[in-house]
Amino acid sequence: MHICFITNEYPKQNYAHGGIGSFIYTMSHQLVKIGHQVSVVGINVYTKIDESQIDNGVSVFRVKPRVIKGLTWYLNNQAVNKKINEIHKQSPIDIIETAELGLAFIKKIKSIKYIIRLHGGHHFFAEAENRKVSWWKGFQEKKSFKRADGFIAVSKFVKTHTSKYLSYHNKPIEIIMSPINLEIFKPKPDIKIEENTIMFAGTVCDKKGVEKLIKAMPKVLQLRPEVNLYIYGRDWFFNNGRSYVSFLKEDIISNLGKLKAHIHFMGAVPITELVNKYASAEVCVFPSLMETQGLVAPEAMAVGKLVVFSELGPGTETVEHKKTGLLCNPYDEDDIADTILWALNHKTEANKIAENARKFVLSNFNMDIVISKNLEFYNFVINQ
Template sequence: MKISSVIICGQLVTSRTETLEEYFRNKLDLLTVIGITSPFAPYNVSRCSVYRSGKLIREFRLLGFQIGSMRWYKQPMLFISFSMYIISIFYAVLRLRQKFDLFIGISCFSAFMGVLLKRLKFIKKVIYYSIDYYPKPQKFSFGTLIVIAFRIVDKFCVKNTDLIWHISPRIAEARYKYAKIPPNSYKYLVAPLTYDAKILRFKQIDDVERYTIGFVGTLSENQGLQLLIKAMPQVIRRVPEVKVRIIGKGPYEAELKRMVRNLKLDDYFIFHGFIKSDGEVLDILSRCAVGVAPWTCREDDNVLYADPGKPKLYAFCGLPIIITKGTLIAEEISNKRVGISINYTEDELVEAIVGLFKDKNKLREYKKNAHEFAKQYTTDVIFDSILKSVKDLI
C-alpha cells in the first residue's frame, strides 16, 4: 500500500506526538497532526497542523478543557475533557475536507476515533499506537472506572484497527494477562519510544553541575520523588554540595513541597514547575550530573507495561540514570552500564547517588554510555525499520 497522506492524533507534550510529527513531516506529501492537551496541563495547547511536503501550510487551535488536578471532586470532569476531544477531532477532520491513507492513533482513545473516521470513509487504514496498559487499581476508586473504560476501548481498538504498534513487548503480555486477548489474534510490531536526534545533548563532566540531580515528569505519587526527599538527609551528610532540580507539575506537588519544608531541605531542592520550552528543559537537564526515575512500581502501576520516556530523555541529555527496578528499560540500563537499577528503598538510592558522585571516573564512563545508548533510540533508527514492515502488514 502506498502511503502519501497521514493523520497523527495524540496528546501533546508527551514526546510521542511531536516526535512522530517531526519524523513524518518531510517524508509525506500530506501530514496532518491533531494534537490534544492533557486535562491536567496548566493550559490548553491543542492544535491541528497541516504539512505539505514538509512545509507547514495551515494551523488552527482546537478546543480543550483543563481540570488541573485529580482531586476527587474534579475527577468526573474528565468526561467533559474527553467530550471536548471528540468534538475537536471531528471538527478538525471535517474542516480539512480531506481523505487520508493512514491514521496513527497514539493511545486507545485516539485510535478509537480513527476507527470511527474510517467507518465514515475519511480514513483507509488505522494504526493503534498502544503506549501503556493499565492494571486495575488495588482499591476501588474513580480510577477503577477509568481502567474499566480503558480496557473496553483497548479491546475495541485491537479488534478494529489494521495494525498495532506496542511501545513495549510487555503490553502484549499485559493484554493477555488482564483481558485474555492472545497476542497471536492480532497483528502488531514493537515500536519503542524514541526522540529526534536533534535533541541529543552531551556535556563533559567538567561542564556540568557536578553534584546536581535532575528530574522531569508529572509530579504524581507513583513517580517516587518522595523517596528521594526522604533519602536526601543521608546524601547531604556524605555529599554536602548536592542539589536537586525538579521540572514539572502535578497532583502530588503540594505534598512534595511540604515534605521538603518539613525536612528543612529548601536550600537543596529547586522546583522549576512546568516549562513550556523543550529547549529550556533539555538545557537544564544536560547541566545536571545524573537523572532519577524512582518509580514506586506497585502492581497497579501502568509504568510496568510501558516504555517510559524519562530514562531515554535523560540519556539523550547525557545523564547516567538511577532507576527503580520493575520496568523493562531498567534492566537494559543496568545491563548496558547506562545507570544503576535499584530497589525502591532509601538505602539503595543513597548508595547509588553517592557512588556516582564520589567516583568521577565511573560518572564519566556512565555519561559516555548514556550518550551511546541514546543514539540507538533516535526516531530515524527505529522508525525507518518499522515503516518497511508496515507497508507489508497493511
C-alpha cells in the same frame, strides 16, 4: 503516506506537555522531513477554542471542547470524527494512530488503517498504581482494542503486561521504541557540569517516584551535605484539585527541617532548555514506580549523562546496571540514596558508564532507524 495522530497532547508553545506530546512532536516532524504528510487532531486542552496551525509542515487541529454534563465524551468524539472526515476528504489518510483508549468512539473509514501505540493505558496503570479499573475507561479500552488493525508497543514490558488484561485479537503487533531527537539531545561540552547536582525531569506525580526520591535525600545529604536536587516538570493534580507539588512541599519536605533548602522545584521548561539542564547536572535520577518506556532516561543518556533509572518495568530494556547506567529499587529509599551516592563517589566509573550510555542510545533510539521500523509496520498493516 498520510499519517494522522489522534491526541490532545501535541505541544503548544508556552504550555507544559508530557511524554506522549514529546513523542508525537518528534515523530511527526521527522515524518514530514522525509516527505510524508502528517495531521494531528485532538481536543483543545490549552485555550478551549477551535485552533489550527502548520507547525513546520505538521498540520495541527485543536478542536474546541464541548462540555455538557453526561454528554461531553460523546460531543467531543463527534467533533474529532468530523474533523477527521474533513481532513480525509481533502487529502486521503492512510494511517490513523492513537493511544490505548483512542479508537473507542472513532468512526472507522474503510480505506484507513488504525493503529494503537501502547504508551500505557488505563488497565496498565491501574494495576501499577494499585487502584481499581474504572468500568467506563475499561469498557472504552476494550472496545478500542477490538477496533485496531495493528499495535505498536514501546517496550517488551508494556506489550507483555498489557496482554494480561487486554487481547490483541490476533492483530499484528510490533515492539518499536520511541525515537530520541539526537540533534537536540547530544553532549554539550560548552556547558559546565555543576558538581553535586542531582536532576529529575518528568511530570511531578506519584508514579514518577518523586516522593521516594525526596525521602531518599536525607541519607544522601548526611554523607554529601553539599548536594542539591533540582526537579523539572509540570505539576500533577489530585481528583480534589490539590497540587501534587503542594502535597510534596507541605506534607513531605516540611518535615525535613534545614534539609528542605536543598530541594528545588523548577517547573516545566522547553526542550531546548531541558537538554542544558541535563548537561549541567552531575547525575540524572528517574526512579519511576512504573513506565511503559520512559523517554527522559534515554534523553539524558544521549546527552552523555550518568542516569539512575528504575529497575522495574522496562528499566532493564533501557539500562544495563553499571554498564549503561544505574538501576535502583524505586520503592526503597535507602537503595535510591545508595545508588546516588555511588554515582557521586565513583566519578571515573560514572564517566565510563555515561560514555557507554550514549553509544547505546545512538544504536537503539536513532531517529532514522526508528522511523524506518514504523513505516515498515504501517506498510505491512496497509497491505494486509
